[in-house]
Amino acid sequence: MHLARFPRLRFAHLPTPLEPMENLSRLLDGPNIWVKRDDCTGLAGGGNKTRKLEFLMADAEQQGADTIITQGAVQSNHARQTAAIAAKLGYECYLLLENRTGSDDPDFLANGNVLLDDIYNARLSDFPAGTDMNQEMLSLAEELRVAGKKPYIIPGGGSNRIGALGYVNAAYELVGQCNDQGLKVDHIVHATGSTGTQAGLVTGLTAIHSGIDLMGISVRALKEAQEENVYRLACETAELIGSSAALNRSDVVANSDYVGEGYGMPTDGMIEAVEMTARHESILLDPVYSGKAMAGLIDLVRQGFYRREENIVFIHTGGAQALSGYRSLFGQRVV
Numbered sequence: 327m328h329l330a331r332f333p334r335l336r337f338a339h340l341p342t343p344l345e346p347m348e349n350l351s352r353l354l355d356g357p358n359i360w361v362k363r364d365d366c367t368g369l370a371g372g373g374n375k376t377r378k379l380e381f382l383m384a385d386a387e388q389q390g391a392d393t394i395i396t397q398g399a400v401q402s403n404h405a406r407q408t409a410a411i412a413a414k415l416g417y418e419c420y421l422l423l424e425n426r427t428g429s430d431d432p433d434f435l436a437n438g439n440v441l442l443d444d445i446y447n448a449r450l451s452d453f454p455a456g457t458d459m460n461q462e463m464l465s466l467a468e469e470l471r472v473a474g475k476k477p478y479i480i481p482g483g484g485s486n487r488i489g490a491l492g493y494v495n496a497a498y499e500l501v502g503q504c505n506d507q508g509l510k511v512d513h514i515v516h517a518t519g520s521t522g523t524q525a526g527l528v529t530g531l532t533a534i535h536s537g538i539d540l541m542g543i544s545v546r547a548l549k550e551a552q553e554e555n556v557y558r559l560a561c562e563t564a565e566l567i568g569s570s571a572a573l574n575r576s577d578v579v580a581n582s583d584y585v586g587e588g589y590g591m592p593t594d595g596m597i598e599a600v601e602m603t604a605r606h607e608s609i610l611l612d613p614v615y616s617g618k619a620m621a622g623l624i625d626l627v628r629q630g631f632y633r634r635e636e637n638i639v640f641i642h643t644g645g646a647q648a649l650s651g652y653r654s655l656f657g658q659r660v661v
């Protein structure tokens with residue numbers, strides 16, 4: 327599969343490292359856990375959206391855009407990474423932020439990713455939970471067009487078939503690293519939300535017949551809905567890259583057992599996972615995505631879901647820049 331056929335800008339730090347989590351593996355007394363450090367993609371602290379943005383920003387450039395519009399939750403990592411690259415490439419950037427949890431915690435509303443969005447000079451607007459954010463983006467784009475601008479809309483999470491190319495590439499990169507290191511991987515686990523990451527991965531892994539199981543731990547939708555949404559985008563992505571490999575619905579596996587009360591709502595397992603991974607591996611996860619995904623992985627290991635001799639790769643999709651927005655969950659010190 328020849329990804330160089332697609333326009334792409336190069337600003338991610340790639341390949342990201344693939345490292346063993348020896349302490350965590352020992353502590354859990356289960357399979358060997360490895361971590362693919364997509365929290366180290368380099369842009370604005372890194373994270374999975376950077377890979378997607380390499381393809382999306384190239385498309386924006388080709389279309390002659392001068393303004394970027396995107397949307398996400400208040401503490402969106404996608405919004406932060408988009409604001410960062412838009413600033414560098416000279417685009418105006420509008421971020422439409424939805425307060426999905428209805429929180430009024432000042433840290434949540436202004437710290438973490440929001441602080442960084444401000445530093446990158448993005449134009450932020452706030453919306454209550456349940457707003458039709460896609461419609462809001464369309465209305466804003468129309469307004470800007472009338473004002474003579476050339477807006478380019480990036481969907482939430484950068485999740486369309488262009489963005490998903492970033493994770494087709496990540497699948498190739500990861501399998502290449504494993505081949506170089508002689509590491510036989512049995513399972514890949516990661517957080518799944520707006521679906522572009524998992525759709526790109528499943529497309530890439532299937533296109534090269536990797537034979538590696540992939541599981542997305544859902545941070546929002548129920549299993550059936552998440553799998554359907556991932557599958558739909560994966561089919562579009564496979565068509566875009568011209569993959570002839572059969573993509574089966576059964577290749578798309580989501581696990582929604584670790585969402586808790588909802589998107590962005592803390593769980594005990596998430597807090598344990600964030601603290602454990604920090605204290606034993608020095609690695610910072612986040613409360614909304616990678617923390618819940620790791621909580622799922624830890625629980626599955628404890629349940630004996632994996633065999634001891636198996637190798638699991640956890641894709642760390644980033645998000646630690648949100649931590650200070652959730653100070654009340656972790657901070658013990660009263661000031």
Ligand SMILES: *Cc1c(COP(=O)(O)O)cnc(C)c1O
Binds near residue numbers: 523
């Ligand atoms: C957006 C995000 C995800 C989920 O990726 P999708 O492509 O939206 O499914 C996972 N982890 C972090 C830290 C994210 O910001």
